[in-house]
Amino acid sequence: MYRKILITTDGSAVSKHTACEGVKFAQQMGAEVLALYVAPEYQYPVYVEIIPPTYPSEEEYLVQMQRVGGDHLAPILKAAEAAGLEHRGMVAFADGAAQKIVDVAGAEHCDLIFMGSHGRSGWGQLLLGSVTNKVLSHTQKPVLVHRLVKAPGT
Template identity: 55%
Template sequence: MYSRILLPTDGSELSHACVTAGLEFAQQLKAEVVAVFVASNYQYPLYVDIVPPNGPTEDEYREAMQAMAENYLQPVREAAAAAGLAYQEVIQFNDSTAREIVHTAQEYGCDLIFMGSHGRSGLGQFLLGSVTTKVLSLCLIPVLVHRIKHH
């Protein structure tokens, strides 16, 4: 059915619950898993000539985001190993999270994206999250939207 599943995460509790469900789904199918975290690009100060003294440099920002992403991906990595799943993880930088999720799925040959109905923003029970909605509109492969019933 599906042989390589992309699991996007933003590090939120809702996202972690969805990734856990995605790993269980992948285990049932004996599918490989690719986990992805998308960080925003570094935002240059509005006035480039006047860099705030306490603001991070681009390199400091990238290092901090890389460390944060690795922290968010660690439980996914451990759970995939415990489940005996082939696992890859990707950390991307892009201001369009949805486009990067779709691009990563294509780049890594995924045949399914398994993602939550909501992530960090949470929002309501009746509307899909904005990133999920954009992925659905951009994607040419199947997207399984997992809804957490009680949080």
């Protein structure tokens, strides 16, 4: 049914748990996994006349965020490897994570987007996460929203 599944993570514990559930789902489908971490774009300090010497350059920031993204993607890729699935990780940069998720899903010809109902910015169980809600509003691809009933480790 699904041949390529985009699994997103924001690096939070909840998101990592959800992403590993996405790998289990991909294994049931025999689907390829594309794991995605969306990092914020580099921001120049706009309210200072001189950039402080400790402020990272754009190149330093990009390298650092690639490393951070790789760290967040590692558990997903490890789970996909253990499940015997074809897999790949991607770190993308955008100020709007939801639109970047939708764009990557289209560009990479993913059949399904698998994401959590809440991530780093979730407000408990009250509302659907803002990124998830925006993805649902902006894509025509199927989105499987995984709802975590209890926090990881409980």
